[in-house]
Structure formats: C-alpha cells, structure tokens
Amino acid sequence: AQKVTQAQTEISVVEKEDVTLDCVYETRDTTYYLFWYKQPPSGELVFLIRRNSFDEQNEISGRYSWNFQKSTSSFNFTITASQVVDSAVYFCALRGTGGGNKLTFGTGTQLKVEL
Amino acid sequence: KAGVTQTPRYLIKTRGQQVTLSCSPISGHRSVSWYQQTPGQGLQFLFEYFSETQRNKGNFPGRFSGRQFSNSRSEMNVSTLELGDSALYLCASSSAGTGGLNTEAFFGQGTRLTVV
Numbered sequence: 001a002q003k004v005t006q007a008q009t010e011i012s013v014v015e016k017e018d019v020t021l022d023c024v025y026e027t028r029d030t031t032y033y034l035f036w037y038k039q040p041p042s043g044e045l046v047f048l049i050r051r052n053s054f055d056e057q058n059e060i061s062g063r064y065s066w067n068f069q070k071s072t073s074s075f076n077f078t079i080t081a082s083q084v085v086d087s088a089v090y091f092c093a094l095r096g097t098g099g100g101n102k103l104t105f106g107t108g109t110q111l112k113v114e115l
Numbered sequence: 116k117a118g119v120t121q122t123p124r125y126l127i128k129t130r131g132q133q134v135t136l137s138c139s140p141i142s143g144h145r146s147v148s149w150y151q152q153t154p155g156q157g158l159q160f161l162f163e164y165f166s167e168t169q170r171n172k173g174n175f176p177g178r179f180s181g182r183q184f185s186n187s188r189s190e191m192n193v194s195t196l197e198l199g200d201s202a203l204y205l206c207a208s209s210s211a212g213t214g215g216l217n218t219e220a221f222f223g224q225g226t227r228l229t230v231v
Contacts (some may be wrong), residue, residue, distance in 0.1 A: 037222070041225060043227070044223065046222075047220070100163045101146050101163050102163060103220060105157060105158040105161065106157075
C-alpha cells in the first residue's frame with residue numbers, strides 16, 4: 001500500500017523567509033513517481049514538480065527547490081524568500097506502478113505567508 | 116491549450132437525489148481520474164478511465180459511478196446522495212497510457228457539491 005505523510009498541518013512565515021515543507025512516503029514499488037501540487041483558494045490543484053524514483057537529482061526552479069532522498073523516503077520542498085502569493089495548501093503525492101494514474105496524496109500543508 | 120474543464124462549478128442537492136458531474140480533459144489526454152476532497156478525509160481517489168474503460172477504482176460505495184466517452188470526456192454520477200457526499204470533486208487528466216506513467220496529471224477547478 002502507498003502512503004504519504006505531511007506532518008506539518010500549518011506553517012506561518014513572514015514574507016521573505018525561507019520555508020521547507022516536509023513529505024515522507026511509503027511504497028513497496030521499486031519504480032514510483034513523486035509530485036508536489038499547490039492548491040490556492042480557488043480549489044484547482046496546480047502541478048509544481050514530478051520526480052521519478054530513479055532520479056535523485058535535486059531540482060531548483062526559481063524560488064522553488066526540491067530535495068529527494070530515497071534513503072529516508074523523503075521529498076521535501078523549499079520556498080526561498082517566500083511571498084504572500086505563495087500562501088496556499090501544498091500537497092505531496094505518490095504514484096506507484098500497477099495502479100494506473102492513481103495518486104496517493106498526503107494531507108497537505110497550509111502555508112500562510114504574512115507581510 | 117485549454118485546461119481541464121469541470122462543470123458545473125457549484126451544486127446544491129437534497130439527500131436522496133442523484134447528481135452528474137462532467138469533466139473535459141486536455142485535448143489529446145485519454146486518461147481521466149476523479150478525486151473527492153473533504154476536510155476530514157482529504158483527497159481520495161475515486162476512479163480512473165482510460166480509452167472509455169475503467170482502469171482503476173478506489174474504495175467508494177457503488178453509488179459512485181463514472182463513464183468516459185469516445186472523445187475522452189468523462190462524467191461521474193452519485194446516486195442516493197448522503198450528507199457525507201458534500202465535497203469538492205476534482206477531475207484530473209493525463210497523457211499517460213499503458214506505455215508509461217512518467218507524466219503528470221493536470222487538475223480542473225473542481226465541482227463543489229453540497230448535499231442538504
């Protein structure tokens with residue numbers, strides 16, 4: 001069975017602070033895919049990044065960066081110099097093999113960035 | 116390129132009624148998945164359709180059903196509505212087929228269903 005844990009329910013930071021959102025996953029599949037999505041108040045889940053289990057290279061995209069470590073089953077997401085527009089709920093998700101396109105989501109982390 | 120379109124955006128129904136939600140995927144995408152989002156249970160997978168066939172199903176009662184048409188548009192139906200069915204229903208489309216899953220899913224804005 002697949003499982004994704006986002007232990008941080010809510011994080012509040014002041015604008016320009018760096019913030020890291022944690023994600024820990026469980027799967028027995030040797031090939032799997034990890035994702036981060038952002039959900040603003042409008043409700044739509046916005047895709048941020050996909051990472052394959054065989055590619056542990058970390059990635060940076062503007063103010064966003066992701067740290068994937070198979071040894072600890074973690075896929076953490078860091079926002080550098082946070083902005084008010086980053087306020088949203090962030091979900092980490094896992095797709096294994098054999099389940100089609102089924103995504104298993106974590107419970108999400110509510111990020112509030114204040115002035 | 117148009118995104119995933121879900122209609123209607125909002126619905127209010129009475130217990131016992133049935134409801135049909137619609138999802139138009141991104142052009143060229145043949146996989147459509149449905150998710151239910153509630154404050155208590157989070158995001159839960161309902162089912163996935165690929166080329167008009169249900170490929171995978173989550174742990175929901177038979178009152179929840181779906182289908183996919185030849186143009187990849189999908190509908191989901193909930194019969195005999197219960198108060199607990201109140202939720203945001205999200206549709207996701209993907210280009211991933213049987214050849215590989217190394218793609219992402221794109222979501223619509225959802226249909227917010229309220230059962231009274």
